[in-house]
Amino acid sequence: MENDIQEILLTEEQIQQRIRELGEELTKEYEGKDPVIVGVLKGVVVFYADMIRQIKVPCQMDFMWISSYAGTCSTGKMDVKRDVSVDLKGRHVLILEDIYDTGNSLDFTYKHLMSKEPASLKICTLLDKPSGRKPGITLQADYVGFTIPSAFVVGYGLDFDEHYRNLPYVGVLKPEAYEK
Numbered sequence: 001m002e003n004d005i006q007e008i009l010l011t012e013e014q015i016q017q018r019i020r021e022l023g024e025e026l027t028k029e030y031e032g033k034d035p036v037i038v039g040v041l042k043g044v045v046v047f048y049a050d051m052i053r054q055i056k057v058p059c060q061m062d063f064m065w066i067s068s069y070a071g072t073c074s075t076g077k078m079d080v081k082r083d084v085s086v087d088l089k090g091r092h093v094l095i096l097e098d099i100y101d102t103g104n105s106l107d108f109t110y111k112h113l114m115s116k117e118p119a120s121l122k123i124c125t126l127l128d129k130p131s132g133r134k135p136g137i138t139l140q141a142d143y144v145g146f147t148i149p150s151a152f153v154v155g156y157g158l159d160f161d162e163h164y165r166n167l168p169y170v171g172v173l174k175p176e177a178y179e180k
């Protein structure tokens, strides 16, 4: 698995340090607001587990599962496979995402959750890849862990064909690994 990585883009230490910084900002933002923190499955799971422990206010956890994304290029077609279970009406909601690339999934998630009439809706993404953005998507993430170049990355929850999610760092996959 590690042999398929061309370059480590973000080390475990860099990720954890940035999560502590984001945690301080989010703790201030959500003090006294009892937010619902919504993770978008599955890529966010590792980030979610680390991030939520740095948001030091009472909060609720929830998850959405949307599809689909085949191989390395987004299909642009989205579907809710599993919706949130908490009633979001009048609640302060924070979306946690692994990566903001074309924007198809965040745009879809944002509109879907907005329709539930939250008191506020903000976005925190671990990675932002602005070069991948689809024209017409103007949504901005309120909190960004790292802005990264256009390479396809894996690890720390991110996959290629459902593999590499368990790498503790974010790395760029070797081109040969796509052909396996």
Ligand code: IMP
Pocket: 043, 069, 074, 097, 098, 099, 100, 101, 102, 103, 104, 105, 106, 151, 152, 153, 154, 158, 159, 160
């Ligand atoms: P979108 O293109 O912004 O809609 O991103 C949709 C989803 O594609 C993300 O939540 C990730 O799960 C996945 N994705 C986008 N870029 C990458 C990447 O570089 N590596 C792994 N997964 C990615």
Ligand code: MG
Pocket: 040, 041, 042, 043, 044, 098, 099
């Ligand atoms: Mg994802």
